Amino acid sequence: MTVAAPAAWPRLEDVVDPIRQIIDGTAQITCLAHKDADADSLGSALGFAIALRTRGRDVRVVVPEPLPRLLEHLAGFETVETGGAPLGETVFTFDCATLGRFGERRREVENASTVVNIDHHWSNTAFGTINLVDASASATGQVIYGLLRELGIPLNPAVATNLYAALFTDTGGFRHENTTEASLRLGAALVAAGADPGWVALKSYKSRSLAQVRLEGLAIARMHSEMDGRLLWSEVTAPMLEETGADLQDAEGIIDALQSIASMQIAILFKEHSADRTKISVRSRDPIDATEVCTPFGGGGHRRAAGAEFGDPLPIAERKVLEVARRLIDSAG
Numbered sequence: 224m225t226v227a228a229p230a231a232w233p234r235l236e237d238v239v240d241p242i243r244q245i246i247d248g249t250a251q252i253t254c255l256a257h258k259d260a261d262a263d264s265l266g267s268a269l270g271f272a273i274a275l276r277t278r279g280r281d282v283r284v285v286v287p288e289p290l291p292r293l294l295e296h297l298a299g300f301e302t303v304e305t306g307g308a309p310l311g312e313t314v315f316t317f318d319c320a321t322l323g324r325f326g327e328r329r330r331e332v333e334n335a336s337t338v339v340n341i342d343h344h345w346s347n348t349a350f351g352t353i354n355l356v357d358a359s360a361s362a363t364g365q366v367i368y369g370l371l372r373e374l375g376i377p378l379n380p381a382v383a384t385n386l387y388a389a390l391f392t393d394t395g396g397f398r399h400e401n402t403t404e405a406s407l408r409l410g411a412a413l414v415a416a417g418a419d420p421g422w423v424a425l426k427s428y429k430s431r432s433l434a435q436v437r438l439e440g441l442a443i444a445r446m447h448s449e450m451d452g453r454l455l456w457s458e459v460t461a462p463m464l465e466e467t468g469a470d471l472q473d474a475e476g477i478i479d480a481l482q483s484i485a486s487m488q489i490a491i492l493f494k495e496h497s498a499d500r501t502k503i504s505v506r507s508r509d510p511i512d513a514t515e516v517c518t519p520f521g522g523g524g525h526r527r528a529a530g531a532e533f534g535d536p537l538p539i540a541e542r543k544v545l546e547v548a549r550r551l552i553d554s555a556g
């Protein structure tokens with residue numbers, strides 16, 4: 224079921240009191256990140272959880288499987304749960320545009336009595352009991368910062384570090400088009416509150432394993448260029464993972480190499496999740512919208528960066544998705 228997003232989202236000042244009542248009136252809160260969590264989703268969940276714990280609240284942080292081990296530098300990562308205990312009745316979600324982002328936890332979110340949906344995707348389907356969605360925010364971490372300020376909960380260095388990691392990575396290290404005056408000012412405010420920008424940059428972009436870089440090398444070597452370099456794509460297959468000793472999480476970052484090419488209008492990385500399941504990461508430049516490549520396959524995301532996961536073997540997924548991409552480039556003229 225797709226829920227149409229409301230024409231106008233509730234404003235922060237309209238939802239802050241109901242959110243405060245939920246926080247104060249609930250014995251245990253679960254903060255849930257999305258499947259294949261990135262630093263925006265998990266950093267926001269952990270940052271919010273740590274902030275609430277300073278107020279004496281009982282807060283869990285849960286992520287759908289698998290545990291995103293590349294994010295182990297986030298403050299409080301050792302407390303993150305995956306699998307195991309039920310989510311409970313009160314769930315806050317972070318950076319999740321649709322129920323499809325919850326993987327094996329989807330039913331539990333649908334059945335929870337209270338869901339507070341905090342996000343910055345314009346495509347958010349308003350699945351929460353309360354929806355705090357700001358599509359102008361560069362990251363969900365930015366929405367969390369505003370919420371904590373309204374709730375009157377001060378930032379400590381651990382919270383600031385997690386929110387900075389969220390903001391820093393969702394703007395590609397303040398390089399993507401969603402980098403704004405507000406996000407740069409927020410970066411400074413988070414550094415003032417105790418985040419170390421050099422350390423977050425080191426952990427986010429300069430802490431890769433040999434296996435990761437070798438996998439990227441293989442993927443770049445087999446990159447395909449079509450339509451005068453406007454369509455660039457490559458793949459990560461099970462034999463490539465075996466050859467390098469990498470796993471699928473190590474494919475993170477390969478799409479950045481593809482999208483760094485000057486002629487690129489659509490870049491796609493296909494990942495062989497299993498024999499009959501494929502994941503794609505997509506990047507685009509004007510005038511093409513990356514979500515248009517992904518929505519036919521049940522995915523979504525942002526205009527410049529989107530993704531999907533669906534039940535087709537790799538070669539079939541490639542044929543179908545490339546067809547869509549070629550058509551989009553053709554009609555862009």
Ligand SMILES: [Mn+2]
Pocket residue numbers: 263264318343361362363393
């Ligand atoms: Mn985000």
